[in-house]
Amino acid sequence: MKKIKENSITFILIPLIILITIIDIFNKDISFSNYENRSLAMKPKFYYSDLKSGRFFKNYERYINDQFLLRNRWINLKSISENLLGKKENNGIIYGKNHYLFDKFEKLDENNLYKNINTLKSFINNSNSKFNIMIIPESFTIYKEYLPYGVDLVDEENYxxxxxxxxxxLENTTSIDIVNTFKNSKDQYIYYKTDHHWTSLGAYLAYKEFAIVNNIAPIEITDLRENRVDGFLGTYFSKSKKINAKEDYILYYDNLNIDVKIDGVKVSGLNNDDKWESSDKYSAFLNGNNGLTVIKNDSIKNNSKILVIKDSYANSFIQFLINNYNEIYVVDLRSYSTGFNNFFKENRFNNVLIMYSLKNLSEDVNLSKLKY
Incomplete structure (x- = not known):
């Protein structure tokens, strides 16, 4: 009895941990978390090679963390407690002024960044097409004054x-600088406050810069029919679960007279309208991140043809670009299968636009697909 009194907390916690573990074992795994807006790790298959390399234990740890009993409530409790303690960040997301949330992007992988740059240079040098490069900054680069005092993040503008x-x-390449454009337009709604993407207005400003560089007439945004989706809480909210986060809204625009195929299969439109009602609203744009999307606009009578190699920022950009080209081919290398070289040689593109956020360009491991 004396030992029980002296170690009462231990005697309470051990049975509780055992009980939770038993319940957790029989708890049904969940593949996608609407609460966090991401896919969850599933139980990894056992391979001896993974065990030997240590990969199995890392994957199993991810699985345990993602499938833990009452995970959503624990996340909420952590967010509330850190908010009460006055912390300015949670789970790699910084709480900025004016309800902005920012990515805690403190260090950049320079080795991988310049490896990817060299891959792109080699790809460009082996082609006769005209190229544009657009590197997209994150919101903290444009709204530095909204960061908490003393926060030191990557100098994206310099990179x-x-x-x-x-x-x-390079002789056949022109970069498109949008940093200054965005800094001059920072009083407008050009970035979501709870998500890492630019808004449709931000995408439109980037599209206008593309049009200027390529000497084409941009569609006026006021000539397009606007649609609004309220209640958007993006990736930054999903990670931080900031309890008083301010909801964003999404604007998208009608696109008529177009045919869209994704990986060879015809779809009903440029966007997946069902997604506007889901927690992952941004993925409605361009039907998400697919390997190859082909868009044809028969109202454009010339034979203009452009290839866009991109990350997800381009998904809300394409809705404007379709007004200038007869055919747009959109490649997301993360979902693209092998055989890119054959595809590129078979199609003669007037223009190639490569657009990535700086962070994605520095972290991407799929650009090597351009070689094959």
Whole structure:
């Protein structure tokens, strides 16, 4: 009895942990979390090679963390407690002023960044097409004054300027600088507050810069029919679960007279309208991140043809670009299967637009597909 009194907390916790573990074992796994807006790790298959390399234990740890009993409530409790303690961040997301949430992007993988830049340079040098490079900054680069005092994040503007100089040296390539455009338009709604993407207005401003560089007439946004979706809480909210986060809204625009195929299968439109009602609203744009999307606009009578190699920022950009090209081919290398070289040679593109956020360009491991 004396030992029980001295170690009462231990005697309470051990049975509780055992009980939770038993319940957790028989608890049904969940593949997708609407609460966090992401896919959850499933139980990994056992392979001896994974065991030997240590990969199995890492995957199993991810599985345990993602499938833990009452996970959503624990996340909420952590967010509430850190908010009460006055913390300015949670789970890699910084709480900024004016309800903005920012990515805690403190360090960039320079080795992988310049490896990807060299891959792109090699790809461009082996082609006769005309290329544009657009490197997209994250919101904290434009709204530095909204960051908490003392926060030191990656100097994206300096990196982007240097990357633009590298590509401008290539004979058939022109970089498109949007940093200054965005800084001059920062009083407008150009980035979501709870998500890492730009808004449709931000995408439109980038599209206008593309049009200027390529000497084409941009569609006026006021000539397009606008649709609004309220109640958007994006990836930054999903990670931080900030209890008083301000909801965003999404604007998208009608696109008529177009045919869309995704990986060879015809779909009903440019966007997946069912997704506007889901928690993952941004994925409605361009039907999400697919390997190859082909869009044809028969109201454009010339034979203009452009290839866009991109990350998800381009998904809300394409809704404007379709007003200038007869055919748009959109490739997301994360979902693209092998055989890119054959595809590229079979199609003669007037223009190739490569657009990535700086962070994605520095972290991407799929650009090597351009070689094959």
């Amino acid at each position: 982007i300027n240097n990357i633009n100089l590298i590509f401008d040296e």
